[in-house]
Amino acid sequence: MQDTWDRLRDFASSYRQPIGDTRARERVTGATRTAGSIPVSLDALDHLARTTAELDAIVHKHAPDAAPAPADAYARRDWFMEHTAHLDDDGQREARATVYRQGLEHAIAMGDDKVVRRHPCPSCGTWGLFWRPAARRAACVNTHCADANGGLPRTWSLARLAAAHTAREETRSRRAT
Numbered sequence: 001m002q003d004t005w006d007r008l009r010d011f012a013s014s015y016r017q018p019i020g021d022t023r024a025r026e027r028v029t030g031a032t033r034t035a036g037s038i039p040v041s042l043d044a045l046d047h048l049a050r051t052t053a054e055l056d057a058i059v060h061k062h063a064p065d066a067a068p069a070p071a072d073a074y075a076r077r078d079w080f081m082e083h084t085a086h087l088d089d090d091g092q093r094e095a096r097a098t099v100y101r102q103g104l105e106h107a108i109a110m111g112d113d114k115v116v117r118r119h120p121c122p123s124c125g126t127w128g129l130f131w132r133p134a135a136r137r138a139a140c141v142n143t144h145c146a147d148a149n150g151g152l153p154r155t156w157s158l159a160r161l162a163a164a165h166t167a168r169e170e171t172r173s174r175r176a177t
Contacts, residue, residue: 047109051102052076058098059083062091093166101162108158121145122164123154129161 055076056069063083069076084095107115113131116138120127124145129138137155140146146153 044109047105051105054098054102055080058095062087093163093170096169097159097162097166100165101158104158104162116158116161119161119165121154122156122160124148129156 059066066083069079104115116129116131119129121129121140124142126142128140128142130141132139137157138161139153139155
């Protein structure tokens with residue numbers, strides 16, 4: 001789960017976009033800008049706001065009397081871990097799957113769509129998943145899996161991949177003890 005939190009930190013620190021040279025665009029269009037472009041990716045800020053609101057909702061769903069979340073990203077991580085540590089198995093599983101899914105979303109938002117290749121297909125178990133940006137889903141390219149689905153590749157949401165990942169991790173940790 002540490003890898004997921006590191007991705008969030010990297011994503012949060014990379015939301016600034018370079019202002020760039022707008023003179024070339026002005027020469028092509030003939031228009032002159034009256035103000036510079038905003039030096040922040042608004043999509044990234046919206047994404048960060050959604051993910052932090054989702055984590056806050058999980059905490060307040062299970063601990064309605066929890067203190068408000070701190071603004072600092074590391075303090076918020078500690079706050080989330082502290083308030084979800086007491087949850088039952090299903091609540092723990094939900095929290096871990098949500099954090100893992102958000103880590104996948106952060107990686108894809110930063111351009112690393114290869115993170116889905118590290119997961120086996122939930123249906124056939126082969127390592128043939130690829131990210132389909134238009135559908136915003138991972139697709140299995142194994143022909144046997146597609147044949148079993150009427151010739152169409154099976155697609156999986158990041159939430160489904162995260163749930164399968166946390167279930168595998170749970171099984172692995174139970175068998176190790």
